[in-house]
Amino acid sequence: MRDDDTTTPAANLAMRQAGADADAAHKPRRKASIRASNETHLLACAEAVFAERGFEGASTAQIAERAGLPKANLHYYFPTKLALYWRVLDDVFEEWNAAADTFDASDDPVEAIGGYVRAKMALSRRRPLGSKVWANEIISGATHMQDILLKRVKPWMESRVTLIERWIAEGVLAPVEPRTLLYMIWATTQHYADFEAQIRALSGKRALSAASFDATTDEVVRMILRASGARSPDSRDRSA
Amino acid sequence: MRDDDTTTPAANLAMRQAGADADAAHKPRRKASIRASNETHLLACAEAVFAERGFEGASTAQIAERAGLPKANLHYYFPTKLALYWRVLDDVFEEWNAAADTFDASDDPVEAIGGYVRAKMALSRRRPLGSKVWANEIISGATHMQDILLKRVKPWMESRVTLIERWIAEGVLAPVEPRTLLYMIWATTQHYADFEAQIRALSGKRALSAASFDATTDEVVRMILRASGARSPDSRDRSA
DNA sequence: GTCTATAGAAAGATAGAC
DNA sequence: GTCTATCTTTCTATAGAC
Structure with a gap:
């Protein structure tokens, strides 16, 4: 029911x-x-x-x-229409937030980043409409989302930036600009939800099959990990 | 004037x-x-x-x-409003198309891909509104863009897929899924136009300065090149 | 080419019977 | 809680004077 x-x-x-x-x-x-x-x-x-x-x-x-x-x-x-819209935005954010938690599942950047990318890809597949609402709202100037962005997304991002900088210092990540990496992850994974119609038109298929979506997920994970230069830490050389 | x-x-x-x-x-x-x-x-x-x-x-x-x-x-x-909209979409596509040409500026994947990413980042900076119109149209189902997608973007993509596959065969590119690479390039570069409002909110700044946009462009180029595993071909080992 | 006035449909929202 | 009828505003588009 x-x-x-x-x-x-x-x-x-x-x-x-x-x-x-x-x-x-x-x-x-x-x-x-x-x-x-x-x-x-x-x-x-x-x-x-x-x-x-x-x-x-x-x-x-x-x-x-x-x-x-x-x-x-x-x-x-x-x-009002606005009240309804706010509730939708809030719902969508809660799922975003749940996916965000996967970033902390491990201290190994390969697992943490890989897992986060996987979670975001899964979300794009499971709830593309939510992703589109979010995208639409941001494109329109994010007027109704300032609160969420400033009080929830920004603090999350800042703590993740610190974590990424630590990984770089430990030598398990290439010296990337942390924000640029996060934007790349968001943009690439959300593309499969937001630009679904374009992907369909260009592939000539009605929809991406479950199998090919899984294959694409693996490929996206590999590419993001390569872009970030992540590698699992040697269990012995950690001096601190 | x-x-x-x-x-x-x-x-x-x-x-x-x-x-x-x-x-x-x-x-x-x-x-x-x-x-x-x-x-x-x-x-x-x-x-x-x-x-x-x-x-x-x-x-x-x-x-x-x-x-x-x-x-x-x-x-x-x-x-009609629709006629006006079509003209806007057409204008936007023409600039997309001009940027697309830079992909063919060189047969070296580092130069070709790097140059294309640079061109797309420059476009995101110069004409963010156009990118947003495009994004909005795709999110809404791309009903008014089927013609452009099928007759102009799809053929371009297919020939670029062939080119990328050749690079992979020649060993100057990692064995990536060509479409996934292209989507990553589009998503990442267009993010700086479409999600401008979110980036502003998260950075706490009113706008990205020209200098920091240039630095971000360099970083995006580096990350995409790493993701694709592109390397310049040795001038001598080309046997064909 | 410009602009006021307006037709006719659709928008957000509410009244009030059930 | 449900739903028809309706108010007010705004929408796309046009008429027709200048």
């Missing part, structure tokens, strides 16, 4: 109808879960529309229609 | 006023150039608005206002 990523109008309508004829409107047991269910459902649909048309280009009517609901219901759950 | 990249409303209004009081409307000498001048001016303003809000999010009123013109004048020069 609770996988709500159905973003096609048809499936959604069907789902809505299912509960509709339980006409007794006040079963206390279900009240809270109706709200939760409708909110997540609307959020998933909103993510798809915001991804495709950006904040200004998206209309609440389109989102409601995709959700199989009247426009008024959308405004019942989310007072 | 003919540098029309002024995209601020104020400057544009001033420019418009200049010619306005030459009230004789039919000097044959000036007719054609008025059209050309207004068209390029509107195109520059449209590029800025489309970059910031995407095709659906942009309004002809905003574009006209930025150009310092009544909305009706915009429709006099460009019949």
